[in-house]
Amino acid sequence: MEKLVIEGGKPLSGTIRIHGAKNAALPVLAASIMAEGTHTIENVPDLLDIHVMLDILRALGCRAELRGDTVTVDTSSANSSHIPEELMKQMRSSVFLMGPLLARFGKVQIYQPGGCAIGERKINLHLQGLQALGAVVEESGHTIVCWAKRLKGADIVLDFPSVGATENIMMAAAMAEGITTIYNAAREPEIVDLQNYLITMGAKMIGAGTDTITIEGVPKLTPTTYKVIPDRIVTGTMMMAAAVTRGNVTLENVNPAHLTSVTHVLKRAGVQVTTDDDIINVTCHTRPKAVERVVTAPYPGFPTDLQPQMMVLLSLAEGISIIKETIFDGRFKHVDELSRMGADIRTDLNSAFIRGVPRVYGATVESTDLRAGAALVIAGLAARGTTVVEQVHHIDRGYDRIELLLGQLGAKVSRYTEVASKSLLS
Numbered sequence: 001m002e003k004l005v006i007e008g009g010k011p012l013s014g015t016i017r018i019h020g021a022k023n024a025a026l027p028v029l030a031a032s033i034m035a036e037g038t039h040t041i042e043n044v045p046d047l048l049d050i051h052v053m054l055d056i057l058r059a060l061g062c063r064a065e066l067r068g069d070t071v072t073v074d075t076s077s078a079n080s081s082h083i084p085e086e087l088m089k090q091m092r093s094s095v096f097l098m099g100p101l102l103a104r105f106g107k108v109q110i111y112q113p114g115g116c117a118i119g120e121r122k123i124n125l126h127l128q129g130l131q132a133l134g135a136v137v138e139e140s141g142h143t144i145v146c147w148a149k150r151l152k153g154a155d156i157v158l159d160f161p162s163v164g165a166t167e168n169i170m171m172a173a174a175m176a177e178g179i180t181t182i183y184n185a186a187r188e189p190e191i192v193d194l195q196n197y198l199i200t201m202g203a204k205m206i207g208a209g210t211d212t213i214t215i216e217g218v219p220k221l222t223p224t225t226y227k228v229i230p231d232r233i234v235t236g237t238m239m240m241a242a243a244v245t246r247g248n249v250t251l252e253n254v255n256p257a258h259l260t261s262v263t264h265v266l267k268r269a270g271v272q273v274t275t276d277d278d279i280i281n282v283t284c285h286t287r288p289k290a291v292e293r294v295v296t297a298p299y300p301g302f303p304t305d306l307q308p309q310m311m312v313l314l315s316l317a318e319g320i321s322i323i324k325e326t327i328f329d330g331r332f333k334h335v336d337e338l339s340r341m342g343a344d345i346r347t348d349l350n351s352a353f354i355r356g357v358p359r360v361y362g363a364t365v366e367s368t369d370l371r372a373g374a375a376l377v378i379a380g381l382a383a384r385g386t387t388v389v390e391q392v393h394h395i396d397r398g399y400d401r402i403e404l405l406l407g408q409l410g411a412k413v414s415r416y417t418e419v420a421s422k423s424l425l426s
């Protein structure tokens, strides 16, 4: 077990480069198995979830390795469509392999996926989409088996613009017979990235980034070299860290267009944000102002993956703010921990009412999930005194050594193992 120890109260300052997007790299790596041969995927972040995906690809018979920020996957020796349960449970994104394995082998056996405890995360839309393409789905306990002699194109209307379901259907449909149209598709930048990768492999599809995606299946895809997009959630996290510490931070290798809703909310809070091609600068010299209402929504709305971090900023803002979480039903676990640091937050169902306080104080807090953990780190940076964030493995799922990233901006964040931290804190 590892912990982060944060000495708060120092404004962040400097320039950092943002790593590639976890949520883009994961479906891209899953899709690689559809084309036999060697793929080179660039700008891949060195994260726990990426390593789990590489382990799964290896368990399926592929050769896969990450060197620097480049993954090489040789899928020619893939010989299994059964994802081992212990790997399946390690992350939600293991579910992305359903569509690709069905497309390549006509069969897939998985188990209910694991992942962060942020609410009920069903996969019914994934399964309904694959069924619409002609797959037979059998569920027994935790085990799910799907098969299809040949997938066939179909019109699919999603009840909700689920990111994962859109991606799974896009991948399966890329090699189905005929035309598939996904209505009410998710519009996230990661969907566009997946479409771009699939097109580079020879797939025929248009519409990603809008709510209607049309795919004409092709019999075969070919391996390729592809560079994934920058991580908009890591970017947003660092923007908020800069703001709460009243710092001046420049983020490079980012796509400002992916953060329009976030920039808009930060500006309403009085934070200065300027952008250039692939650069964002965030400067904040005064206490942020409350924002009456922030509502999470599918892209291009305010991302749920930045809701906990935004809550930290609003906890320190002048006035009363409300955050409404509309995507996940259990994504307020950070509230209790922030309250332990002195934040004044009440929740009612999916709304959080935040009365800004002038400062928060260091405490020992627990990271309950990935973005909650990131939020606690940000709170620790702004706090008076020392903050210890426990259960760092959650944070490692989405941030490549967050302490080093923040250290480049002058933050004092150190990582300790259980044994070291005991002696440090005794």
Ligand SMILES: CC(=O)N[C@H]1[C@@H](OP(=O)(O)OP(=O)(O)OC[C@H]2O[C@@H](n3ccc(=O)[nH]c3=O)[C@H](O)[C@@H]2O)O[C@H](CO)[C@@H](O)[C@@H]1O
Pocket (backbone or CB within 6 Å): 022, 023, 024, 026, 092, 093, 119, 120, 121, 122, 123, 124, 125, 126, 127, 160, 161, 162, 163, 164, 165, 186, 190, 298, 304, 305, 327, 328, 329
């Ligand atoms: C690896 C990855 O890309 N993860 C992101 C992806 O997760 P993920 O793809 O899991 O998110 P979805 O968009 O599918 O889920 C959104 C909502 O739809 C519900 N739902 C989803 C699928 C389904 O079959 N049935 C169903 O009811 C979920 O419970 C949730 O309440 O999008 C989320 C929403 O932007 C982000 O928070 C995650 O960081």
Ligand SMILES: C=C(OP(=O)(O)O)C(=O)O
Pocket (backbone or CB within 6 Å): 023, 091, 092, 093, 115, 116, 118, 305, 370, 371, 398
């Ligand atoms: C919820 C997240 O990821 P996942 O869907 O992989 O759990 C996230 O990235 O914040």
